[in-house]
Amino acid sequence: MRIASRPLLVVLLLCPVWAWADGFQSPESIRDAAIASLGPGVQAEVRVDPRTRMPACAQALQAAANGPASVAVRCADNPGWQLYVPVRRADGEPLAQAAAPARAGLRPLSGRRLKPVGFTPEPEAPPLVQRGDPVTLVSRVGGMEVRMAGRAMxxxxxxxxxxxxxxxSRRIIRGRLVGPGVVEVQL
Structure with missing residues (x-):
């Protein structure tokens, strides 16, 4: 019985190795891309969990510092992926000071996302209602309309x-603000 279980044990131990070769990006390549983004000569500790299973990328991985302690590694395939890798420099300096220029139109931002260079977000509309403001709940079904009093949460x-x-009824309902003090609800 012991002899028959050894081949099975060998097969089970080799399965993770076969999995990386079968359509997954190796954790070492993700780690190497993160280190390369720090610039030449920068000594850093980069940890990528060996159990990481990201789809294999047909293109070269892109990486950019994403704050003082992480690097965003990105696959630009369609669909692609993005992974934040924790990094600690040996000299204790923040990553943002040592980061090489971002590649492929990406720039490091404070926060957790990368945006294309030249991206300008739309200005946010000012809130029309505040918490506690009285509103009118409106529900339309067919040719009928029902209105109720409510309070914005x-x-x-x-x-x-x-x-x-x-x-x-003291019930909490979610709806879409369609005008000053008017919330449309789907029932």
Missing amino acids: GAAAVGATVSVENTG
């Missing part, structure tokens, strides 16, 4: 989803 701009308390 948070701030919202036109088009945003907001939670509202129905003042009659």
